[in-house]
Amino acid sequence: MIKVMEYSLLATFFFYLLSTVAFVMAVTGKGSRAGKEVHTRLWGRRGIALAIGGVALHVLFIVSRVLVGGHFTSNLFEFTAFLCFAIVSSFIILYLIYRTITLGAFVMPLGVIMLAYASVFPRDVEPLIPALQSYWLHIHVTTVALGEGALAVGFVAGLIYLIRWVGENPHSATATWLEVILAIILMVVGFVLSSFIFGAMDYQAAFQHNFEGRMVVQEYRMPAFVGPHEGVTLQADSFLGWKEPLMEAPSWMKGEEAAKKLNSVIWSVLSGLLLYGLLRGILRKRVYEILHPLVKSLHLETVDEISYRAIAIGYPIFTLGGLIFAMIWAHEAWGRFWGWDPKETWALITWLFYSAYLHLRLSRGWHGLKSSWMAVGGFVVILINLIAINLVIAGLHSYA
């Protein structure tokens, strides 16, 4: 069963990857003898078939994980992998409604990145601490993830809208901001890629330093740009001859894992900028200009509606999972349905943000451009909750 679990995860990853390729082929291909239309339809069909196959394998993975470990959403690996599942499933549903192949060319890469990001976390099946031993854990976490999956598709469609819009208005402020957002996305990609690569190389380094009067060890999985403040290298693999940290973290970064986190941030920024530089250097275009040909056949109004529709599907599900089920579970576990720990508070913030989005759209007529920016902003809020709150401020939700 463990074998089934491992292979199904690997297969899921490749299906998503191939689906990405197929969708990109569909929207970029010039079309050979058969002509553009036929080409697009053919590759679009392959793309969606691969995505559906991937989702089926993903279900197999989840089922086998449950059989092996009894649960599937209790740590960051499991949660992120499930979020990836939710994103791809939401995409498939929206595809069945709108049949927009272009959406696939943007969502499927997000699915690939999510799955790769998930596998950066420890993948062992861990036993549940008492607070997590409740069926509400599953109900709550899965609904949250499903809601967030749909909201993520709303984000992607918002991004497509922006790319499409900016293609016609290249000298606007929106163009500049969009480019910044795309560069940040590349940083996330860079982080995932570098974690993935060094993970595959099994890179390890360990530094000891003083933390609140105790000696603690920070284990790095990537070569160290920064080491802990006044740290001592215990052991470090060599990466192209590079072993020792290039510098020390500033002394005010006191947290137990602060230096390691700073190092991850530096890796993300640098690798992102490297990717960005490569793209611009090779193609001699801004990133949105590279992406624009993929989306230029879309009608703006349709893209706007897809983004809105995805959010309109995700919002009630998120409300149910992130607020109502969360309250029921918190009530069962702690006797208070709301505890204002950072994770919960950020769920509320996410919800207020999307409420503002809906009201602005409905009564202030924020359609199109403004609405798309808000769809992007909403996903940023979700990511803050997913990444920043876990890594920086650990609350009661020690797991996800």
Place this chain on the structure above:
Amino acid sequence: MENTKCDCGHNNPVGTVLCEYCGKPLDESGRSDPPLEMRYEGRARRSQTRNTTLFDRVWNFFSSVKVAIWMILITLVISILGTLLPQEQSIPSNRPEIYYAQKYGVWGDLFYRFGLSNLYESPVYIALLAAIGISLVVCSLDRVVPLYHALKNQKVTKSPVFITRQRVTRTEPVSVGEKEALLDRLAENLSAKQYRIRREGDSILAEKGRFSRWGPYINHIGLILFLFGVLMRHLIPGWYLDESVFVREGETEKLPGLNYYVKNEKASMELYDPGEMPPSSENRQPVVKKYETRAVLYEKDRETGTLKEVTRGSIRVNHPLEHEDLQLFQADFNTETRAILLNVKDKKKDRVVDTIRVDLFDPKPEYKLNGGVKVNILNYFPDFVMEGNRPATKSENPNRPAFIFSVDAPGLKQPEKSWLISGANLDDINRENRYEMELKKLETVNVSGLMVRIDKSLPVIFLGGIISMIGLVMGFFWHHRRVWVRWKEGNLYIGAHTNKNWFGLRRELEQAAEKAELPLSFSLEKR
């Protein structure tokens, strides 16, 4: 907007945008072609028609969605600020005024001073939530009433201006001879798509999913109920209780603020076997599998003062003990030293005279031992510290018990003083003594921290949640669609409106039209 009489002869109230009768736009000063504003069917709302009394002004303030959005955004931003540092209830100190400055420096101090450390219970935050609540009530009433009337009194025949200025609209020349059959076919095919059809002369009104328009209002009612439930907890005495109590195994404690007592019969903790752990976590700390308290709940008889058992059961994390509205939750677990067992040893004869057990919570002043040996406790410091060079105790909890004993035995000229401080080697001080107090064993006891809660608002709060969800699902998963068809003077006018999902509406219209042998494209791309 003085003249509110429409060309069709209907008199509309001031503030009306689209004629209530034929739908024709009334204020055509900015005559242009963009689609009509269809919100609330162009009806006048109270907030637009009255603005004289103070009540009107307050009403108008709270009925503005713009104001509501601002309130939501302000709540959002303030909520973010509160998550920058931990809140007071989760810091390991009960002196926040010192803690924040010490741990986080200037920023921590500011955080505390601005009241962010207890943000979510602060008057400002509660006032914001209350204002959102008021706004919800006013705003919904302001709109739902005119919307209800407008939808109820819809007319089938609409002015061609109204129809052609919908977002989805087509005009086709159709001759008098063809029109009757075509209208029949259109009605039939729209009906096949679950539209409810009304006909009037040469006009059709097809409508479906109207109930979804009430979704947002039902959602708002749920939210109001929810907020109301939250507020009630603070307003009605006895409605809400949030306390905690620590009970040692074997003991009974009074529940704070209640006439109930709880006995801890057994408190236990269970760890995962190494076999249940993943291989990579070998060198990590053991993981707890279960915390459990077997508890008995008593009620005190007010007259006789005796305790009467009302319920018993096991309390685990996620599985509270319940009795009526009262709930006891497993929140904390630790182990305390309860008693120490001491060997009293005669150093001269090198043998143990006897063993005494000293209860750390209730030590006896004197212990009589075998062979006429007598041990007295001269001094006991449950939580020992040196203050200057005097021994003292920090608290009543036996965290670091220390004793000064006096030992008297038949062969001694005068009683010996003997020191015992847990965790310290005092052989030097006690060297002269003939009798030695030797620590044999510590007796520990498990202590359960229980949360004691009553929350009578819960049913209201959860009911609010459920209603709110029903409203959301109604509003988001169904759509209100209407199609107006009218034949007038050789032309067939078709116009359609939906509150969301235009794509679906267009597709539906296209299919219905095609089946009615009126091939029309309604899609965006081919417009």
